[in-house]
Amino acid sequence: MTVDNRIPALPAEEYARRQRRVESAVPELWDLLDEVKDPEIPVISLWELGVLQEIEQRDETVVVTITPTYSGCPAMSVMEEDVVAALHAAGHDQVRVETRLSPAWSTTWMTDAAQEKLRAWGIAPPGCGSADVAAVIRCPRCGSEDLRKLSEFGSTACKALYQCNSCAEPFDYFKPI
Numbered sequence: 001m002t003v004d005n006r007i008p009a010l011p012a013e014e015y016a017r018r019q020r021r022v023e024s025a026v027p028e029l030w031d032l033l034d035e036v037k038d039p040e041i042p043v044i045s046l047w048e049l050g051v052l053q054e055i056e057q058r059d060e061t062v063v064v065t066i067t068p069t070y071s072g073c074p075a076m077s078v079m080e081e082d083v084v085a086a087l088h089a090a091g092h093d094q095v096r097v098e099t100r101l102s103p104a105w106s107t108t109w110m111t112d113a114a115q116e117k118l119r120a121w122g123i124a125p126p127g128c129g130s131a132d133v134a135a136v137i138r139c140p141r142c143g144s145e146d147l148r149k150l151s152e153f154g155s156t157a158c159k160a161l162y163q164c165n166s167c168a169e170p171f172d173y174f175k176p177i
Helices: 012-022 027-033 075-089 112-121
Strands: 052-058 061-066 094-099 147-151 159-164 170-174
Touching: 012 052, 027 052, 027 075, 061 075, 075 094
Parallel strands: 061 094
Antiparallel strands: 052 061, 147 159, 159 170
């Protein structure tokens, strides 16, 4: 058995995102927004997904910056509404959500915890590394690599639909970008 001893490096953008959280003057707001989940995959938070970029207190206004996963992602408006609702419920009356398009979101921004939660939810995660490297897709139920693609699009445009030839279960695969 070969052991892979490589240490994966974070993309610069993801390192900067994590540093913004570590160095934030409002860590309690980050903790609060950890409870805001992706409306399409309610087991992962916006932070774990890599969408939540920055939280700042500017005078009386809480400013939250998010990056959409895909252009035209229909869940973004719900994510924004959920962020505002969570902050309002915690007593923050003035909230502004800003959208940052550059750098573009990447599946490499997903935390390892998010990828494990996807698998447990029945979605094959995009895997590690960049979108340029072919990921090994495994059935999230039985772990088999003996699969067939049923459709380039699954339950949402960011996922493809596969079926496992070992256990016969269909499942979504979160496409890497």
